Amino acid sequence: MPKIILNEKEIDFEEDINPYLEFEKLGVDFSCHNGVCGTCKIKVLKGMENINPKTEMEEEFPLDEDERLACQCHKLKGNVEAKYEEW
Numbered sequence: 001m002p003k004i005i006l007n008e009k010e011i012d013f014e015e016d017i018n019p020y021l022e023f024e025k026l027g028v029d030f031s032c033h034n035g036v037c038g039t040c041k042i043k044v045l046k047g048m049e050n051i052n053p054k055t056e057m058e059e060e061f062p063l064d065e066d067e068r069l070a071c072q073c074h075k076l077k078g079n080v081e082a083k084y085e086e087w
């Protein structure tokens with residue numbers, strides 16, 4: 001079963017799910033849920049290829065190449081390891 005590893009905590013998930021609840025259980029804070037506020041910004045350490053392509057909202061947000069907005073990660077197809085820092 002694929003895993004999300006966030007700040008060295010991990011959780012298993014079903015493939016092709018929307019991972020919002022899993023990210024939240026691992027400690028990611030969400031606010032707008034629409035790719036506007038940046039509260040949920042994560043740095044992807046491994047597995048970027050397992051996440052859906054960046055959404056239009058993420059393309060407009062000032063993100064580094066290895067960063068994503070967790071609220072815009074709608075499908076995961078395999079292991080993802082990421083880092084999250086509270087703002």
Ligand code: FES
Nearest residue numbers: 031033035038071
């Ligand atoms: S919760 Fe606001 S950008 Fe993700």
